[in-house]
Amino acid sequence: MNYFPDEVIEHVFDFVTSHKDRHSISLVCKSWFKIERYSRQNVFIGNCYAINPERLLRRFPCFKSLTLKGKPHFADFNLVPHGWGGFVQPWIEALARSRVGLEELRLKRMVVTDESLELLSRSFVNFKSLVLVSCEGFSTDGLASIASNCRHLQDLDLQENEIDDHRGQWLSCFPETYTSLVTLNFACLEGETNLVALERLVARSPNLRSLKLNRAVPLDALARLMACAPQIVDLGVGSYEDEQDSESCLKLQAAIRKCTSLRSLSGFLEAAPHCLSAFHPVCHNLTSLNLSYAAEIHGSHLIKLIEHCKKLQRIGDKGLEVVASTCKELQELRVFPTDLQGGGNTAVTEDGLVAISAGCPKLHSILYFCQQMTNAALITVAKNCPNFIRFRLCILEPHKPDHVTSQPLDEGFGAIVQACKNLKRLSVSGLLTDQVFLYIGMYATELEMLSIAFAGDTDKGMLYVLNGCKKMRKLEIRDSPFGDAALLADVNKYETMRSLWMSSCEVTLGGCKRLARKAPWLNVEIINENDNNRMEENGYEGRQKVDKLYLYRTVVGTRVDAPPFVWIL
Amino acid sequence: MENSNSYSPYSSSSVDSTKPSPSESSVNLSLSLTFPSTSSQRETSQDWPPIKPRLRDTLKSLRLRQRGYNTALFVKVYMEGVPIGRKLDLSTFSGYKSLLENLSHMFDTSVICGTRDSKNHVLTYQDKDGDWMMVGDIPWDMFLETVRRLKITRPERC
Numbered sequence: 001m002n003y004f005p006d007e008v009i010e011h012v013f014d015f016v017t018s019h020k021d022r023h024s025i026s027l028v029c030k031s032w033f034k035i036e037r038y039s040r041q042n043v044f045i046g047n048c049y050a051i052n053p054e055r056l057l058r059r060f061p062c063f064k065s066l067t068l069k070g071k072p073h074f075a076d077f078n079l080v081p082h083g084w085g086g087f088v089q090p091w092i093e094a095l096a097r098s099r100v101g102l103e104e105l106r107l108k109r110m111v112v113t114d115e116s117l118e119l120l121s122r123s124f125v126n127f128k129s130l131v132l133v134s135c136e137g138f139s140t141d142g143l144a145s146i147a148s149n150c151r152h153l154q155d156l157d158l159q160e161n162e163i164d165d166h167r168g169q170w171l172s173c174f175p176e177t178y179t180s181l182v183t184l185n186f187a188c189l190e191g192e193t194n195l196v197a198l199e200r201l202v203a204r205s206p207n208l209r210s211l212k213l214n215r216a217v218p219l220d221a222l223a224r225l226m227a228c229a230p231q232i233v234d235l236g237v238g239s240y241e242d243e244q245d246s247e248s249c250l251k252l253q254a255a256i257r258k259c260t261s262l263r264s265l266s267g268f269l270e271a272a273p274h275c276l277s278a279f280h281p282v283c284h285n286l287t288s289l290n291l292s293y294a295a296e297i298h299g300s301h302l303i304k305l306i307e308h309c310k311k312l313q314r315i316g317d318k319g320l321e322v323v324a325s326t327c328k329e330l331q332e333l334r335v336f337p338t339d340l341q342g343g344g345n346t347a348v349t350e351d352g353l354v355a356i357s358a359g360c361p362k363l364h365s366i367l368y369f370c371q372q373m374t375n376a377a378l379i380t381v382a383k384n385c386p387n388f389i390r391f392r393l394c395i396l397e398p399h400k401p402d403h404v405t406s407q408p409l410d411e412g413f414g415a416i417v418q419a420c421k422n423l424k425r426l427s428v429s430g431l432l433t434d435q436v437f438l439y440i441g442m443y444a445t446e447l448e449m450l451s452i453a454f455a456g457d458t459d460k461g462m463l464y465v466l467n468g469c470k471k472m473r474k475l476e477i478r479d480s481p482f483g484d485a486a487l488l489a490d491v492n493k494y495e496t497m498r499s500l501w502m503s504s505c506e507v508t509l510g511g512c513k514r515l516a517r518k519a520p521w522l523n524v525e526i527i528n529e530n531d532n533n534r535m536e537e538n539g540y541e542g543r544q545k546v547d548k549l550y551l552y553r554t555v556v557g558t559r560v561d562a563p564p565f566v567w568i569l
Numbered sequence: 570m571e572n573s574n575s576y577s578p579y580s581s582s583s584v585d586s587t588k589p590s591p592s593e594s595s596v597n598l599s600l601s602l603t604f605p606s607t608s609s610q611r612e613t614s615q616d617w618p619p620i621k622p623r624l625r626d627t628l629k630s631l632r633l634r635q636r637g638y639n640t641a642l643f644v645k646v647y648m649e650g651v652p653i654g655r656k657l658d659l660s661t662f663s664g665y666k667s668l669l670e671n672l673s674h675m676f677d678t679s680v681i682c683g684t685r686d687s688k689n690h691v692l693t694y695q696d697k698d699g700d701w702m703m704v705g706d707i708p709w710d711m712f713l714e715t716v717r718r719l720k721i722t723r724p725e726r727c
Contacts, residue, residue, distance in 0.1 A: 077619045134621075160623060188623070336624065369618060396618050453619070 006031075010039045019044045038062055045069070046473075046498050048086060048110065049523060052556045053094030064103040065129075066095075070110035072501050072550055073451075074476055076134065079503055079548070081529050083563045086110040089119075090561075096123035104129040104155075111135070117142030121149035129155040129183075139164035140189070147173035154207075155183035165191030172197035181205040185212035187236050187267060195221045203228045212236025212267065220248040226255035234288075235259075237267035253278040266290035287329070330360040334367040350377035353393075357384035365390040372403040373430055378412025382419035391416055392427035398454035398479070401431035408432055414439035417447075427451035434461035441468020452477040462486035466493050476501040484511030491518045499552035507549055510542030515551070516569035523558060525550045526567040646719040648676050648690075659716065664709045668692075672721065680721055690721045 013036060016022055026036040042065040045051060070086025088110045095102055102124040112135045120127065127150050140163065146156065147170055171194045174181075181201065186193075193216040202208060208229050213222070217238030226232070256262070262282045266289070333356060350373045356363065357380065364387050373395050401408055409430040417423060417440050424446055428436060432455035440447065441464035448471050456462065462482040465475065466489065475497065483506030494500060509526070516524040527548035558568045615622075647654040655675060662668045665682060672680040672692065681689045682705030692704040696715045704712070704719070 074616075074619075076621050077617070078615045078622070160621065336620065369620075394618055398617070451619075453617075 006035055009035050013039050017042070041065060042104075043067070047552050047554075048088075048091070049559045050498070050552060050554045050556075053091050055556065057094065057098050057100065061098075061100070064101060065106070066091075066102065066104070067106040067108075068110060069108045072109075072476065072499060073474065074478065074501055074503070075109055079478070080550075081527065081563075081565060084527065084566060085559065085561055085563070087561055088112050089116045092116050092119050092123070096120075100124075101126055103127055104131075106131040106133075107135055108133040109135065111137040112142070113137050114139055114142035114145070118145040121145040126152055128152055129157075131155065131157040131159070132161050133159040134161065136162035140166045140168050140170045140191075143186075144168060144170040144173045147171070148175070151175075151178065152180060153178075154180055156181075157183050157185045157210075158188055159185065161188050163189055165189050167191040169194055169197065171201060174201055176204075179204050180207060182207050183210040184208070185210065185236065187212040187214050187238075189214045189216075192216045199224055199228065205229070206231070208232065210234035210264075213238035219252060223248055223251040223255050226252065226259060230255070230258040231261055232259055233261050234264040235262060235266070237265070249278055253281070257281050260285070262286070264288035264290075290334075328360065329362060330356075331362050332365040333360070333363060336369055350374050353377060354380050354384075357381040361385065362387070364388055367392045367394075369394045369396060371396055372400065373409060373412065374402045374404050375407060375409055375412035375415075376402075376404070378409065379415040382415040386419040387422065388416070388420040389422055390425040391420065391423060392425065392451070393429055394427065395430040398429070399431045408435070410435040410439065414443070417443040422446055425449040427453075428455055429453060433457050434464065437461040437464040441465050444469055446471055448472060449474040450476070452480055454479045456480045456482060459483055459486035459489075463489055466490055470496075472496075473498045475499075477503070477505060479504040481506050483507055484514075487511055488515055488518070491515060494519060494522055494551060495553055497553070499550065501548075501550050502546075503548040505549075507546050508542060509544045509546055512546055512549060513542075513569055521553060521555070522551050523554050524569040525562070526569065527565060528567065529565050642713060644716060644718050646672065646675075646721070648721045649723045657719070659713055665705055665712075668704075672719075676721060687724050689724060691724070693720050693722055694718065695720070 009032070013022075013025065016025060019042070022036060022040060026033045037059055038061065040060045040063050043056065043060055043063045044067045045056070046069050048068045048070050068088065068091060070088075071080050071084060074080060075084070086109060088107055096119055103126050105120065105127075106129075112132060117138055120130075122145075130146060130150075130153070138161075143156070143158075143163075146153065174197075182205075184201075184205075193214060195217065198217070199221070202211065202225050209232065211225070211229065211232055211234070213225075213236055215238055217225075222238060226235075256278055259282060263285060265279065265282075265286055335352070349370055353366075353368055353370070353373075354377050356366075361384070363385050366388070367390075370393075373393065402412070409428075410433055413426075413428055413432070413436050417426070423444055426440070426444065426447060426449070428451070434457045437456060437460075440450070444450075447469045450465060450469070450472065452475075459482055461480070462477070463486050465472070466486070478501075482502065487502070487507050488511060512524055512526060516522065526546050527550060529547075562568055642660040643656050643658050645654045646657050657671070657675075659668070662671065669680055669682065669692065676690075679689055680692055682692055683703060693701050694704050694712075695701050695717045697717060699717075701720070707715075
């Protein structure tokens with residue numbers, strides 16, 4: 001390959017876009033490493049503490065898009081205390097000082113401040129795309145900076161962030177001359193929206209493809225917006241309330257009929273059921289329907305809506321039998337529990353899951369909450385759908401066995417991992433012994449992420465997984481009896497993984513210290529919200545159990561921004 | 570699974586109200602804010618089941634509506650000795666802590682749950698059976714479903 005000039009090789013590399021593949025070609029030889037370095041456009045950093053901005057810039061001086069992830073996944077469920085870390089400010093400062101022509105920034109579970117957003121908006125002339133997922137720490141003032149200063153902004157996508165809504169005028173900060181908007185998602189904003197500014201913005205954005213509104217956008221405003229943007233592909237609806245205003249409904253229906261490109265629908269935060277019928281004309285084209293937040297939509301209206309959606313590929317809802325019989329193209333499904341406390345009548349049991357698996361052969365990703373499960377059902381599901389890539393099952397009551405046989409669910413999950421040869425992500429629940437982990441270690445060869453809660457009997461369980469799953473990247477465990485023996489058995493395994501989380505398990509402080517000594521290239525963090533010092537004063541400190549352990553490989557050593565309740569060994 | 574397994578849902582690592590503490594005697598009835606150690610505690614705690622907070626709140630409000638409540642849950646609140654009461658929308662609070670903070674602010678005095686002493690006003694409630702109970706013994710969600718009115722008692726009356 002040395003017969004080609006560098007420019008030619010670089011041109012060939014342009015067609016190689018996946019991060020894994022770019023990484024592979026960089027390892028071929030020095031020359032390719034160098035060419036790949038300078039031509040890398042998109043950088044993905046799965047753990048912001050595995051590397052620092054300086055080293056990033058040294059390796060890739062010319063990238064345009066950066067993806068950064070901060071807190072561990074269990075932070076989504078309040079397991080990581082506030083202030084743990086994941087600050088984006090040092091990254092933006094470093095990038096601003098350098099000559100990187102940043103165009104896209106995608107952040108997940110990071111702490112973002114208004115100051116960061118302001119600096120971002122002023123530092124990169126060609127900045128085009130900002131995607132923030134599950135972030136916190138900023139307000140609408142930060143959004144105002146982005147709107148004011150990013151002349152070439154195309155995407156502003158805010159997904160499930162905690163944003164301090166100052167009810168300001170951030171929407172009117174987009175200049176009148178600004179017309180390049182493609183994606184606007186502000187569904188997670190809680191406060192009022194300047195409807196006039198929004199309508200004017202949408203009216204002057206001919207390239208707008210994706211629009212996701214928040215609660216504060218009522219029905220008549222929605223009708224006007226749809227009328228301005230018939231080219232829309234992806235729509236997130238705001239609040240409908242119990243609209244008696246039939247005129248608005250009619251206007252909405254007329255506007256929606258013209259949206260022939262609409263393929264994806266979400267939102268419905270407070271939906272008046274009879275207004276759902278306004279969407280029936282476009283349902284047959286929908287490939288994605290996310291009704292996770294549609295708490296108001298009950299059975300029959302939901303069913304009517306789904307019946308109109310023949311081409312669904314992605315869906316999140318509760319009308320499972322109807323889904324199974326009408327949505328033959330279904331690929332992803334999310335089912336959430338309406339009753340968090342358990343008990344009461346529940347429409348979501350193992351029967352629903354079996355029906356879906358039988359009716360939707362293209363299903364490859366599922367997140368399913370339910371009250372009860374059986375091995376027989378899981379075995380049937382495995383037979384019906386061997387194509388699962390993501391299988392996340394959450395039985396609400398911890399340790400719950402097969403409700404028919406009272407046996408653990410080892411065999412059921414075993415069938416899933418055996419049949420689904422491409423399984424990349426798995427979450428297990430219910431009563432489970434070490435046996436299920438034996439199966440996972442044996443059969444789940446492609447597994448990259450595993451979530452374990454209230455499962456297993458002994459260290460053997462965790463060892464089966466660590467020894468067996470060669471492609472494991474993220475392992476998160478809570479409330480399971482795995483201890484030091486499992487943690488320390490194969491320290492080098494952690495170099496092949498992004499991170500390990502263990503909370504309320506049997507690992508001790510002594511064990512963690514031994515691990516940290518053996519593996520200096522790991523950051524071993526003990527997160528202890530209680531008085532941290534007590535751990536050291538206690539005479540039996542070696543045997544003291546660690547409440548939360550988070551370890552991850554890193555090339556830049558101990559991070560300097562850890563709060564007092566995080567102890568890095 | 571043996572019950573001695575400390576990871577069963579029937580005990581909590583930080584609170585165990587089933588065993589009497591050595592300091593308790595028949596005279597000193599110091600109540601602290603404990604929840605019964607049942608599996609319902611685990612299920613209504615903020616980290617299980619694994620659902621993001623925003624979605625959890627949406628689902629909760631749906632459940633309340635399904636059980637016949639509007640999401641607005643107004644109850645009367647009286648301060649003992651004061652004839653005119655207030656009205657409070659309990660659905661705006663996330664838990665006991667924010668309720669107490671708000672009441673303390675509203676009545677301009679410190680209001681607490683549980684511990685009886687000569688200094689603090691203690692919060693009590695009337696449940697759907699008509700009985701007057703101490704606030705704080707049951708999970709918040711359960712409390713919302715059973716509470717009918719609130720009363721802030723004067724310290725010495727408890």
